[in-house]
Amino acid sequence: MSKKYFFFDIDGTLTNKQTGELVPSAKKTIQKLQQNGHFVCIATGRAYYKTKDFAKMAGIHHIVSNGGAALTINDELIENRPLDHERAVALCLEAQQKGYGMLIAYNDSIDVLMKDELFIQQVGYRQEPTRYILDRSLKYDQIEQIYKIYIAISCEDEDKLDLKDSLGHIRFMDEYLTYQHDAKDEGIYKMLKRVGGQIEDVVVFGDDYNDLVMFKKEWTNIAMGNACDALKSQATFVTKASSEDGIEYACQHFGWI
Incomplete structure (x- = not known):
């Protein structure tokens, strides 16, 4: 064989x-x-x-x-x-401009960055173990590496993101969209x-x-x-x-x- x-x-x-x-x-x-x-x-x-x-x-x-x-x-x-940096930053900026909360995994761990509490306010805490790091001065283009992006957007609204398909994405949860390699x-x-x-x-x-x-x-x-x-x-x-x-x-x- x-x-x-x-x-x-x-x-x-x-x-x-x-x-x-x-x-x-x-x-x-x-x-x-x-x-x-x-x-x-x-x-x-x-x-x-x-x-x-x-x-x-x-x-x-x-x-x-x-x-x-x-x-x-x-x-x-x-x-x-990590994800393509330029595309990831552009996606984050669009999501922010349109009022969708975000979490950003910047390394290979349970840590996520957030510029505000909008994600948690919109969909609550993630079911998976997650350590939330709040940085109100966060600038997306200064994050050295972006591995995943979680955007608080529903199935019905996801097409409102012009850059929706600029990176691989999977919907594991109804409440938010996960951007990761696919x-x-x-x-x-x-x-x-x-x-x-x-x-x-x-x-x-x-x-x-x-x-x-x-x-x-x-x-x-x-x-x-x-x-x-x-x-x-x-x-x-x-x-x-x-x-x-x-x-x-x-x-x-x-x-x-």
Whole structure:
């Protein structure tokens, strides 16, 4: 059997969507894949700091994180790109001018900058652990690096931002829009080049709309049974739900374990 290069999404793929816990059979499957000589990697939109502990728990040593902009090889972070600075600043200025509250992640941590309390007033506090740093003299163009931008804008109003599509964005919450890298496919290509893998040997697993970007015709795409219909329609194979041992089932189906 040729060596395969596996890239797993986390939420709803490696984890039970309801509990957020790593599925035990998924962890066992990862171990078996590695024992069989395959390359195993996470591919997630999560920031690196939110991914590394999960990867360690899962026994995975390679990571594509930050939506494809961060690469970790053999547990060592080798790249973590911020957003395009000029476009990020322009977006912040427009959002401010139109009265939408913002939080700005300026490094790879739970810290966010805010010029005022508008974001919190408009949508409340984020559900994820966040440390809010208020700086009323904040100038966006003087922030050295911008990794993510959270804009308090509803689905109905988001098209009011002229620069809405100038950067990658994902809506995880109804109340606000998250600007971050949305190029997990580019991260996979970069990782392959680093480790010497072949495109036709790639296998990706995913479950949600933000995984569509990494479902490519040139490799094997596996949608979880709990995946959105749009992803299932692009899949090479639809396995069982993550909570029903879907990763193990697919890998047994193809003879990888």
